[in-house]
Amino acid sequence: MISIISGKYKSIKLYDSKDLSVRPTQAKVRKSVFQILEPLTGLSVLDLYAGIGTLGLEAISRGASKATFVEQNHRVFKVLQKNIRLLSDEKCASYLMDAIFFLSRSKNKYFDLIFADPPYAQISYEIIQSKILNTLKPGGIFCMEMHKENIDEPVERIKYYGNTQVVFWRAEA
Numbered sequence: 001m002i003s004i005i006s007g008k009y010k011s012i013k014l015y016d017s018k019d020l021s022v023r024p025t026q027a028k029v030r031k032s033v034f035q036i037l038e039p040l041t042g043l044s045v046l047d048l049y050a051g052i053g054t055l056g057l058e059a060i061s062r063g064a065s066k067a068t069f070v071e072q073n074h075r076v077f078k079v080l081q082k083n084i085r086l087l088s089d090e091k092c093a094s095y096l097m098d099a100i101f102f103l104s105r106s107k108n109k110y111f112d113l114i115f116a117d118p119p120y121a122q123i124s125y126e127i128i129q130s131k132i133l134n135t136l137k138p139g140g141i142f143c144m145e146m147h148k149e150n151i152d153e154p155v156e157r158i159k160y161y162g163n164t165q166v167v168f169w170r171a172e173a
Helices: 027-037 054-061 074-086 099-105 125-132
Strands: 044-048 066-071 092-096 111-116 136-147 157-161 164-170
Touching (some): 027 136, 027 164, 044 054, 054 092, 054 111, 066 074, 074 092, 099 125, 111 125
Parallel strands (some): 044 066, 044 111, 066 092, 111 136
Antiparallel strands (some): 136 164, 157 164
C-alpha cells in the first residue's frame, strides 16, 4: 500500500491502480527526493505522467500551494481523482491528456516545480526538458525519474537508486 510519507497528510493511504503500466515512485526514492527539494511551502507543482498522484500529493502534504496533475490513461486518471479527493483539497487540478500535449497547450501557466515520471524508455529527458521551458518559472526545478542513462547537458544533480536515476535541473533565475 502506498501512503503519504510526511506533512499534513502523513500516513494517508492512497488508492493504487491495477494497471501494470503504472509504476508509483518508491517510498525511499520519494523520501530522498523531497529531502533534496524542501522546503516546498507555497510552491506551485506540476506532476506530469502523474499516475495515481504520488509525487504531487506528497508535495501538497509538504506545503505546496497547488498541484496540477496530468495523466493520459483513463482508468489510472479515475484512481488519481479518488486520491485527490482523499486529501479533500481544492488546491489540485487534474487533466486527462498526454503530458507533451499539455505542455504545448499551456499558455500562461507557470510552475515552481515540475515532476516527470514517464514510462521508462518511452520519452527522453531531453524532449521533456525542452518542453517544460515555457512553463517552469525562473529559478524553478525540473525533476525527472528515469532509467539510468547519460545526460549530455549540465544538470544540478543526479541521484541514483539501483537502476533508476532522478535528475534535478534548475531554470535560470
